[in-house]
Amino acid sequence: MPEIPKGFTRLAGSERHLPAQARQIGPADPNERIEVSVYLRDPAGSALAGQLEHQISQPGQRLSREEYLAQHSASSEDIARVEAFARAHQLEVLAVDRAARRLVLAGTVSQLCSAFGTELHYYEHEGQTFRGRSGPLHIPQELEPIVVGVFGLDDRPQAQPHLRFASAAGASAPVETATVSYTPLQVAQLYNFPSGLTGSGQCIALIELGGGYNSEDLTTYFQQLGLKPPTVVSVSVDGGENSPTGEPNSADGEVALDIEIAGAIAPAARIAVYFAPNTERGFLDAITQAIHDTTNAPAVISISWGAPEVDWTRQALTTMNEAFQAAASLGITICVAAGDNGSSDGVNDQKAHVDFPASSPYVLGCGGTRLEAQNRQVVSEVVWNGTASGDGATGGGISDVFPLPAWQANAHVPPSINDQHQGRGVPDVAGNADPQTGYQILVDGQSTSVGGTSAVAPLWAGLIALLNQRRGQSLGYLNPFLYQHYTQLLQQKALRDVTSGNNGGYSAGPGWDACTGLGTPDGTLLLQALLTSSAS
Template identity: 35%
Template sequence: MIFRVRRYILFLFLVFLLAACTTTGFSKSMDGGTATASSQPSAVPGFADQAITTCPAELANYQGCHTPYTLRQAYDVESLTKQGFTGKGQTVVVIVSFGSPTLQKDLDAFSRQFGLPQSRVQILSPLGTVPFNTQDSDMVGWATETTLDVQLIHAMAPEANIVVMTSPVSETQGVQGLPEFKQLEEYAVNHHLGQIFSQSWAASEATLADQAGQQLIKSYADFYKQATLQDHWTIFVGTGDQGATDFADLNSTKLVNARNVTFPADVPWVTAVGGTTLASSQGATIEHAWSGSGGGFSKFFAQPDYQKALPSSVQAQSGGQRGLPDVSANADPSTGMSFYYNGNWSLTGGTSASTPVWAGLMAIANQLAGHPLGFINPTLYSLAQGAGEQQNFHDVTIGYNNNQSTKGGETVNVKGFQAVPGWDAVTGLGTPKGSSLLHNLAATTK
């Protein structure tokens, strides 16, 4: 299950809004094909001039609230949007448990609110479905997760196609739900459903250390290597919301009282996405590390080649292991984007919000390139070297991901990592300067 505690907090926040606010109730077809280029994009009629900077009235008390427009502005994507680079012709595939019965209705309301093009989500369930129970907090949590994933992708890449693939089994910790998710991913690749995965789910490395866990991890890593290098998919995975640690047990009730990261963000073939706090002050954007941003060094995977050029200070921390995250985006619920679920407005949060931001950006990069870019990590790290860092990334240098909290009656005090100039184990290389980064990514990825 995607970051159980984050989804639970999000649900509580939604309940608060239901009690405090009077809510307002309130296409494009998909071909499901491989991503293709739009060689001469044109501005989207009635869309390029949209500059909605105000969140719905229900969220008026939340000063940090973002709209799709302000989020695209913050990451310098709006200039591309106005030129018609909106992810058109590209498809992002989202892997979740259960899905949401109100997904399309909610997306339609979201699009109307912010002047976005209407988009028809394709929902596929090749493993079957189970009846949706509105009294089941796990199912409701997955429904809100599915909704925010889809709406954030649509916010960043308003003309990208979105395929949601649902599993009838809840992914939690350990191997639970992971075989089913892998089957869905394999189905997506084998049936050429798109070229980008957005995956806002994770299992703690601490719950996958046994033989069954290690076997499954190897099978995933082998599949991801093939999917990225041979089939040219790009895979974005959130790093989790427990800072420098994660859960110790299969029920997600206790935390490891030591540094710990999550799978599959630890796999070298995925692009691991951490979190920041994206705030505004007197017209200026201020961004620092979000304390919940998962980050650290894997116990399962060695340092990949693309991280071996990182400075000696990082090498001393890494112990020769894979570091994460690779990149970041806004994940703090207090500065989240507004999204619409089942008749109510709320705020997004967690690295399950920053991950679909990058998936949307990737749809634009593929459109710019005219072909799927596939495995982008070596290029990302190359573009962050020397003068390229300031050109392509917002280098986040303030904040940390310590975790001092009590769960399951036990208190943990885990010293995390500090955001510093260059790559760090809180925000990775930083957040995107979209126009420059996506053009350079499209031009230099082989």
Template identity: 30%
Template sequence: MLWSFLLFLGAAPPLGVFANPLATKRWSDLVEKHSWAEIPRGWEYVRSPDPEHILEMRIGLKQNKINELISSLYQISDPKHDRYGKHLSKQEADALVAPHPDSAEAVESWLSDHGFKTDDITFRSGGGEWIVIPMTVSQAEAMLGAKYELYRHSLSSSYVVRTLSYSLPRELHNHINMVSPTTYFGTLRSMKATHFIQSNSFGEEKGFTLSPEAVPPSSCATQITPACLKVLYNTSGYVPQATDVNVLGIAGYLDEFANRADLQTFFTAFLPEAVGTSFDTITVNNGGDNQSDPGVEANLDIQYTEGMSFPTPNIYYSTGGSPPFNPDSETPTDTNEPYLDWLNFVLSQDTIPQTITTSYGDDEQTVPNDFAVSVCNLFAELGVRGTTVLFSSGDLGVGGGDCLTNDGTDTVLFQPDFPASCPFVTAVGGTVGINPEVAVDFSGGGFSRYFPTPDYQVEAVNSFLEGLGDTFSGLFNSSGRAYPDVAAQSENFIVIIGGEAFLVGGTSASSPTTAGVISLLNDFRLSNGQSSLGFINPLIYANPGGFNDIVSGSNPGCGTQGFSAGIGWDPVTGLGTPDFLKLQAIVSA
């Protein structure tokens, strides 16, 4: 969408040619948009940045009809509604998220007053609600009433140029959702990639074969392969048919590259019929594809999405945006918003994979509320267009570390994960063991403090809360969006990395596994002339019988034993692990 203000700005004189006193007064009435009480934990002040340091400023305008889009999402995702499965086209979704003309006019005037011209602006969304404008630190400070500093994340050695507070002209609070980079300190290098290497275990696994019994062999209790998962989740007998339409996507970050040679080694050992086939890589925002540098996360994801969904086409999105930052550089470009870049890229495409999995997350409290809501609404756009979005729920139970709040009060509270806490994604927790599966003790789960409990899960969550009683009273928001929604195996996954086999664990394993099952369900529907599933949460909460209920285990954290798994939904394993055959019967209606 091209705004009218392109012509307006194109005709504007350079900054300083003349000044409009009324316009200047209009934009000098600054009111705080967001601030932190203290430097976010894990970050330390380094020094003031060069005033000429370049920030790629992203401005998210309020979407004129976002409530209509969300209402459509719930109707389209409700199996009892007559709009069920009637997903919106790109053009229909773009029309709902486009900014109101008044918002466009206000931002036009503001940018013009600060001397920006047509060539300075890039549109990052089909609806025109996201724009990117490179500007210097000194320009950003003047526009936003902010003071930018250089900060370092001690554990990951990430550097960012951020401010502890920023403001907008009073009038623009009604027109702009967020501006970034400002107060969101998280970068993917400081976020939690939800995986960990358990051991190097190459050797015996290459000869691993699944016995013909209808239950997993005992070796699946200590070594997970695609064959184990197919038996556990009842997909063994299904052969995909809609491979000309159905696609499974993996969102990758952090210069994590999915290695094709390792995939062939994996296929040779565990899926011989797939040898010789591969996946597509799409690079976003200068993402790479270095085949000499295989990533643990990337290989885990692609080997198990391929292992579960073959021969369904897979796409690995390699998203840049977190380049090494040289704190001594005078004018490097700060581009640490890969979530926004990836989402805007995918939403700008005419076709999107029907299933997408991502395995990164951060403490919700470290994400400014305006940023979280804006990103969450982008996931709603994916859902309304027919895509199921899955996120791992995290590997820190109800919270890691001291669990102190960052609002200046240092209160101990359970710490939910974002984006798992977004109500428009399907969050996947973790299990371990077979016959029975139990909750793994690191499975992330809890209740959002940003998003309220959505209608689709009220009944299930209330039932859990009634059984919980006063336990952990005050430590979590009982009226918040609860997660995870479902779960899957999360330990002892055999992954080939650089030609060697490792055992890898984490809910990073659970999410691609579940994505593989959902992709097969999408294949089934598409091959029968039905639509893709899209946003599945209303469907699955209405049909909990499609899952294997996990009734034991807990997710300790914050100095507590955490929540306990039990009959029905719980904030450790959600509704349980998927049973493909039961779900197939449910989605065939």
């Protein structure tokens, strides 16, 4: 362990553990120059969370960006203290983002290890090499109340894309499980998305942690659908770029899926794709950059990447959740895929786990169904669970990190099957995700069919862009409205309850469940309910 400087203390929540099978290769190069993002406290404390808890009656209450900056941006005093700390350790201050409450510091590995009381080594794990650390970080005691997280020292891969390609077994499977696929427009028609709306005037943000897209693919894909291609712009975060690998089974598949679903649903929307490295720092910085981007100003953000809650540091969970609070207060809706590995979320400890960031109470967690149709009508919709054939299953369950939100208190969220504790229930809504009833996409010049809850997040994001366009105002933090009015929305058939199936540990049933949440949408009837609510 490194020697901790006098007057330093542990940074709460910064502890990291190495993967069980990680092999240390050697010490990190002391002269390698790296960057870290330092996130600071909200000067208003927990006031923002308190305001959002009471945002029940109708969606759309929000702060202007000017109000947010005045109340919740980093204080000049806090920034000055961190800048002084940086100077004392020969670190360069590359950027200060007051709205995101983030400073970017740069220095050598040696300087940063000294500044934060840690050691960095190179490790090999599952065929990849990363720079990693274990144990906590340390900061001067006077910074303890100010700094909520330091990210970037450890660059191990953090998240997985939640998409699934249809297994080869589907081709020879029994008729009832044979592969069918839909265009996004066909799924939108089955869910009765409102017609005559295009997402004009809206911006949808997509968070991507690898891969890329080819403009030629997008032009061809949308022409095949009879649509004018949407405007797609790439935004670089922490050096991340639109870098297609040429392999459809890579992260390229995720990027194409997200753009093509969101763009087909809302073809006149601007689609801003935030490319960042697949690290805790990259993921967090992409989210805060999208939220506070005044150039593209997205009103809805779609995230199809995540990892089990146990794979995150507490500082990352806390800081990202605070970013989602900021988005909610600014009227930005965030749709997040709930995961594709059933109630275990891919953790092999015989316990149930939920995926983060879908488990944040400030996002719309999106679960998955198997959708079957005949004659342009839904004939069957059940929980997506193709575990037996290797096709995955929708994530969902009870958070081990976040308590039950006030707006979920009457949803009859069951206790965790692990230890009976109460917590945030995941997901909130659902949509078609089974790769055996998947979506037709074009990636790296190849037409293919994919599923996964990765498809559900951009599907809901596209729908919300349409709803925002029609209302003339963004929906923003939608969860309280959906839960408060759930019985009414069911009666109006604006939400369709999915009552059959399971994801391993949890089963569907009437009302909210830990597989499909409140159900799947009838877009037109949901719009009517929202317009009626706004008028009342």
